[in-house]
Amino acid sequence: MGLLESTYTEPTMTEPFQLKRTALKNIQSIAFFQTGVRNMDLNKLIVLPDVSKQRVFFIEGDEKYIADKFIEHMSKKYLDGCMEELNFHKLEQASNIMEIEEKAVTLPFMCGIRIVVVEDFIKIASDSFNSKEDMDDFVEKVPESTMLILLNESVDKRSFVYKYFKKNKLVVEAKRLSPDAYDAWVEDFLKDRGISISKADKINLIKQLGYFRKENPSTLYDSESELNKLIGSIKGRTAIEKNDFDGFLNTKGETNIFKLTDSLSEGKTAYALESLETLCEMGEPEIKILFMISRHFRQIMKVKSMAVNGFSKDETMKTLGIKSDFVYKKTSRQGKNLDMGTIEKIMDLCMSTELKCKSLSSQKRMALEVLICEIGNSIYERNIG
Secondary structure, three states: OOHHHOOOOOOOOOOOOOOOOOOHHHOOOOOOEOOOOOOOOHHHHEOOOOOOOOOEEEEEOOOHHHHHHHHHHHHHHHHOOOOHHHHEEEEOOOOOHHHHHHHHHOOOOOOOOEEEEEOOHHHHHHHHOOOHHHHHHHHHOOOOOEEEEEEEOOOOOOOHHHHHHHHOOOEEEOOOOOHHHHHHHHHHHHHHOOOEEOHHHHHHHHHHHOOOOOOOOOOHHHHHHHHHHHHHHOOOOOEEOHHHHOOOOOHHHHHHHHHHHHHHHOOOHHHHHHHHHHHHHOOOOHHHHHHHHHHHHHHHHHHHHHHHOOOOHHHHHHHHOOOOHHHHHHHHHHHHOOOHHHHHHHHHHHHHHHHHHHHOHHHHHHHHHHHHHHHHHHHHHHHHO
C-alpha cells in the first residue's frame, strides 16, 4: 500500500479532536519525512500525522524547505479562509517556556484551531526542563485547539529533550534528501512543469545545483530557485540540454543575495534596494529573499549572544555550523554595529513581512521593499540615538 492509499483520513475542522491531553502515552502516530519516496509532492514525501491524536510536532533537521512545506500544508488545510493572520503565530525569539505556553493556550479566533510555530525550541527547552515530569507538564498544557510546531535545525540526539520527544513519537524529521530522493525531486520538479531532460544531462544538472557539495552545499530552496531561473531562461522550450545550464547556475544569485544582506546590516538601504531589484529580475523567489534576510539577522543575533555569554570563536563556529573564518568575522563585525534591541525589532519586521507575503501574494516585492526601508530606518535611528 502506498502512502496515499492509506485508509487514514485526516479530520475536518468540524470534527472533534479525540485526544485528551493526559493521554500522551497512548499516542501511536509518528510523522517521518520519507526521503526515499519517489514523488516529492508533500503528501508522498511524508506520512501526514493524525492531528486528532497528535497536537505537538518536534521538527528536527536542516532542510528548512521541507519543514516550511509541512507548516504550509497545515496552515492551508486548517486555517484557509479562517483568519490566518489571527490564528497563526510564529515565535522567532521566545525568551522562555512561559512565553511559549502563553501563546499555546490562547484560544483560536472564530476558528477551530490555532497554529503556533516556535523557532530554535531545543535551546529554550534545554535551559528550562530538568525532568520527564517537566516535559509531560509542558506537552499536556497544549490544548486541543492548538497545533504546536517546534522547529529545530541542529539537535544533539543524545539530549534529554530530543529523547523525550522521540520516545513519545512526536518527532518530524526534515533531513536533507538522499541522492536517489534528490534525483527524483529534480525529475518531478521539471516534469510537473512540462520540461524533459535526458538522464545524462540530469546527472550534470544535479552536479551544478550543488546539493551534494562538501563545502557550502545548496538547499532545496536554492535548488528550486535555480531550476525556476533555468526554466525561465529556455523561453518556452520543453526540453533542457547541458548547454542551457553550463555556467548559468548558482553564482550570480548567491552573490547578489550576500550583497543585499551585507548592505542591509551596514545600513546601506539604497544598495540593498538595487540588489533586490537585480534578484527579482533574475527570478529569485521573494520568499527565499525574505528567508535569507531573516536568517542573516538571526545569525548575527546568535553570534552576538554567544560572544556576550563568553563563548570563544571556535565554540561559536562549531555550535552554529559556521565553516568559514571570513563568515564568522564578518558576522561578528556586523553584530558590533547593532544592539540586541535593534536586531529583535528587525526580526519582528521580517515576521510581519512574512505574514504580508502570505496574505498579499501579488505584492510580495513591494512588501520586501518596505521591509528594506524599515530595516534601514531602524539601523539609522539606532546610530543617531
